[in-house]
Amino acid sequence: MLNSLARLEYRGYDSCGIAMASGGLKVYKDKVRVEALAKAVPPLEGTTGIGHTRWATHGEPSQVNAHPHCNCSGDIAVVHNGVIRNYHSLKEQLIAEGHSFVSETDTEVIPHLIEKYYHGNLEEAVEAALLEVEGSYAIVVLAADEPKLVVARKDSPVVIGLGDRENFIASDVPAILDYTNRVIYLDDGDIGIVTKDSIRVRRDGTEVAKQEHQVSWSIEDAQKGGYEHFMLKEIHEQPKVIRDTLGEYIALAEPIANFAALSSTPLEGMLLLACGTSYHAALVGKYIIEELARIPVRVELASEFNYCQQPSPRTGVVAITQSGETADTLTAMKKLKGAGRKVVVINNVVGSSASRLADQTVYVRAGPEISVAATKSFTAQLMALYWLALSYSRVDISRLDSLIMDLRQLPSKVHQILDNEDAIFECAKYLSRYNNAFFIGRGINFPVALEGALKLKEVSYIHAEGYAAGELKHGPFALLGVDTPVIAITAQDNTYEAMLTNIKEVKARKSPLIALAEEGNETIGELADLVISVPKIDAIFSPVVNTVALQLLAYYTAKQRGCPIDTPRNLAKSVTVE
Numbered sequence: 001m002l003n004s005l006a007r008l009e010y011r012g013y014d015s016c017g018i019a020m021a022s023g024g025l026k027v028y029k030d031k032v033r034v035e036a037l038a039k040a041v042p043p044l045e046g047t048t049g050i051g052h053t054r055w056a057t058h059g060e061p062s063q064v065n066a067h068p069h070c071n072c073s074g075d076i077a078v079v080h081n082g083v084i085r086n087y088h089s090l091k092e093q094l095i096a097e098g099h100s101f102v103s104e105t106d107t108e109v110i111p112h113l114i115e116k117y118y119h120g121n122l123e124e125a126v127e128a129a130l131l132e133v134e135g136s137y138a139i140v141v142l143a144a145d146e147p148k149l150v151v152a153r154k155d156s157p158v159v160i161g162l163g164d165r166e167n168f169i170a171s172d173v174p175a176i177l178d179y180t181n182r183v184i185y186l187d188d189g190d191i192g193i194v195t196k197d198s199i200r201v202r203r204d205g206t207e208v209a210k211q212e213h214q215v216s217w218s219i220e221d222a223q224k225g226g227y228e229h230f231m232l233k234e235i236h237e238q239p240k241v242i243r244d245t246l247g248e249y250i251a252l253a254e255p256i257a258n259f260a261a262l263s264s265t266p267l268e269g270m271l272l273l274a275c276g277t278s279y280h281a282a283l284v285g286k287y288i289i290e291e292l293a294r295i296p297v298r299v300e301l302a303s304e305f306n307y308c309q310q311p312s313p314r315t316g317v318v319a320i321t322q323s324g325e326t327a328d329t330l331t332a333m334k335k336l337k338g339a340g341r342k343v344v345v346i347n348n349v350v351g352s353s354a355s356r357l358a359d360q361t362v363y364v365r366a367g368p369e370i371s372v373a374a375t376k377s378f379t380a381q382l383m384a385l386y387w388l389a390l391s392y393s394r395v396d397i398s399r400l401d402s403l404i405m406d407l408r409q410l411p412s413k414v415h416q417i418l419d420n421e422d423a424i425f426e427c428a429k430y431l432s433r434y435n436n437a438f439f440i441g442r443g444i445n446f447p448v449a450l451e452g453a454l455k456l457k458e459v460s461y462i463h464a465e466g467y468a469a470g471e472l473k474h475g476p477f478a479l480l481g482v483d484t485p486v487i488a489i490t491a492q493d494n495t496y497e498a499m500l501t502n503i504k505e506v507k508a509r510k511s512p513l514i515a516l517a518e519e520g521n522e523t524i525g526e527l528a529d530l531v532i533s534v535p536k537i538d539a540i541f542s543p544v545v546n547t548v549a550l551q552l553l554a555y556y557t558a559k560q561r562g563c564p565i566d567t568p569r570n571l572a573k574s575v576t577v578e
């Protein structure tokens with residue numbers, strides 16, 4: 001089990017643990033690396049056990065919040081990936097029924113629910129318990145006196161590995177490839193009962209047959225889920241990231257950033273602070289919040305905030321950081337707190353320094369982001385900013401309804417972009433032979449131009465600049481010509497006509513032009529050398545689909561140029577120095 005956990009370390013984690021049926025249940029877990037856990041675990045007899053590397057969602061990384069979690073009598077242990085949405089109400093009910101809890105996690109409700117329904121048959125108790133659970137889960141359950149494992153899946157991946165007089169369950173193939181490449185994939189609603197000699201799968205109380213597959217990947221390939229790079233894998237995870245992040249907010253009864261509770265109301269304005277890609281998300285956030293909530297928004301580079309004026313007391317302050325460890329952002333947060341301000345942080349890592357420093361944390365659910373180039377975390381941050389704006393929205397109810405409807409359709413719109421990868425690959429082949437490029441956009445897509453340029457710079461080493469389209473004529477025009485391609489980002493909003501003019505100005509100066517435009521737009525098709533079509537969508541959401549297309553453009557351009565995509569030179573995933 002320890003070896004399998006080590007094979008999952010690449011996914012990023014903050015704590016780990018195991019439980020073994022070894023004369024009763026033996027549980028070892030802590031906020032340590034797998035290697036340290038391996039040193040702490042004494043040699044144990046036993047042939048049935050469960051293990052886990054944790055990526056915290058509820059409750060900071062700690063020994064008590066690490067998995068496995070147990071029931072009151074400690075004879076049922078559970079490991080879990082996913083989020084139990086209704087854990088609050090379940091926990092209150094179970095405490096009222098006499099159960100005692102030790103951790104802050106959502107997961108701990110599961111072993112207690114199973115204990116409640118346990119009458120000698122583990123899988124029936126698990127089935128009954130899961131009828132009460134709302135959310136996403138991959139769980140594996142071990143009971144002290146039953147030589148089996150019960151596994152269940154809903155929205156989180158699970159694979160069962162078939163061995164010779166042994167069987168394995170894992171959240172991802174790399175964990176078991178040392179022992180077998182024969183696997184069964186569970187589907188949502190499946191419950192598996194696994195012993196060393198048998199695997200049975202049930203759904204809605206009846207046995208179902210599952211197809212066996214042979215995995216041909218190497219362990220390294222498998223860690224990337226069959227994708228060649230983590231960046232491409234993470235780009236493809238975005239529909240799920242959008243669903244997971246929005247799903248979290250939709251389940252909440254109150255605004256995700258409760259400025260009222262932070263006593264800076266009525267809000268006179270908002271200040272958004274961040275670095276790099278998170279800063280570009282903040283810039284998009286400005287357009288979203290000003291349009292929907294009609295609250296003026298100031299956006300500052302965290303590294304520059306040292307030299308800026310403090311905001312007024314009635315300003316809602318929001319820092320945005322994927323890692324939560326970016327020194328510039330932490331310094332700016334400390335400066336604000338030092339001046340008596342309350343700070344909200346939009347963050348992707350539970351227990352990060354930023355989430356500890358902040359007065360309130362809005363978590364996004366991008367999951368571990370391995371590739372240095374931020375992709376899915378950007379989209380997740382936009383979901384938080386959309387929801388923040390909608391929580392304070394001043395738009396009429398019919399507009400609000402259509403906006404929420406569009407938000408719910410975003411995962412499928414992003415899927416359309418991912419399905420259009422080949423066309424983007426062709427544009428990348430075209431772009432890869434240049435060493436300079438400009439990205440231009442207007443309004444809410446100006447920050448998208450900045451983000452597109454940053455992605456291309458980071459992974460392909462092409463010197464790219466993002467520009468407000470209207471600014472090109474104030475200088476950069478001097479650089480245009482056959483050797484300097486321009487990527488123009490259009491949207492069907494009040495910027496469209498002006499963008500058309502800018503595109504014509506660029507073409508007049510002989511620059512190769514790649515345009516992003518809504519599918520079926522013939523006008524742009526006639527003007528541009530190449531077009532990347534994006535699905536029709538309310539313009540306020542166009543930064544999501546446009547950015548995913550530009551992430552793919554950067555990825556395939558870098559691939560064409562043979563760049564080390566996941567680990568670009570001179571860059572770190574989280575910049576912990578000022």
Ligand code: AGP
Pocket residue numbers: 275276277278320321322323324325326329372373374375458572573574575
């Ligand atoms: C983006 O691809 C880069 N990795 C970098 O610009 C990053 O966005 C920046 O360092 C901020 O990181 P944070 O969101 O973790 O604070």
